[in-house]
Amino acid sequence: MFQVVQEQFNRESDLFFLDLQTLGAGAEGWLVLDITAASDHWLLKHHKDLGLRLYVETEDGHSVDPGLAGLLGQQAPRSRQPFVVTFFRASQNPVRTPRAVRPLRRRQPKKTNELPQDSRLPDDVHGSHGQQVCRRHELYVSFQDLGWLDWIIAPQGYSAYYCEGECSFPLGSCMNATNHAILQSLVHLMKPDAVPKACCAPTKLSATSVLYYDSSNNVILRKHRNMVVKACGCH
Known part of the structure; x- marks a missing residue:
């Protein structure tokens, strides 16, 4: 996970490294990433919030599409949407934003961006079932x-x-x-x-x-x- 520090036209943007997670091919659940450094920077300089960028690579350095790797994005059901958790405290110290959480499902043998039909969850903000x-x-x-x-x-x-x-x-x-x-x-x-x-x-x-x-x-x-x-x- 990287923070976008500066957008560059016609070439790669300047990125700041935030966190790295190593996962097995059969991993499932929620992927938790620490974006505290980025959130502290955004709180001090609101106009510098250019967002985050997520990269997925294999052990030998080959880039993989996050959707094909099993990461669900904005097209996921509401109960599996990516979100950021922020903790505030009343002090002069920098506010900590410990985790950005993204859902992860088990990789299927056939590459696809869609969840299997039987694993879809209803858009229910009140809880399961x-x-x-x-x-x-x-x-x-x-x-x-x-x-x-x-x-x-x-x-x-x-x-x-x-x-x-x-x-x-x-x-x-x-x-x-x-x-x-x-x-x-x-x-x-x-x-x-x-x-x-x-x-x-x-x-x-x-x-x-x-x-x-x-x-x-x-x-x-x-x-x-x-x-x-x-x-x-x-x-």
Whole structure:
């Protein structure tokens, strides 16, 4: 991967080397490339952003078309589009942009720019298999159904809610994802068999009051913490 430093008319452009990855012919998954140096330069000099250039070569130095090598570009389904991940921090130090990620599929014996028909993914920004993204769902807990009304006076039940949904990369702001969840999702893209996706879980809980009899048959009113899910997110 190179940064285009200066475009030259009628001859090769000036390029700045960024990163190199060595892959086997049968490799598949996401190809991750470090473009931090280029992003730092662009942040300081916005008008110098001339883009990136990707080259694929064999071990003996022969150039190979990225599409024929298995790299998917702008014609790929939305879930396999190349993207850049940027981390910002509030400091005077240069902002780090650690990775540019491009999808890679296994090379087929017949050279082709298209994915096999059975491997195409739907253009679904909400996650795989059409599943909804992580969010809060309705759940009413009935103390009568639990057989607790012999000691609980009130209420007879309450809306507890629960969290369910998919935490697939990229994690949007609506998913309330932690930094750890974002990084775990990135690693999952590269090693799906070794690292699971982030999990949908409560990020904010509230209390609810319960009037009940204690073991001495005294009437107690107590506010119990973390009883109601107020918000969900990816963890």
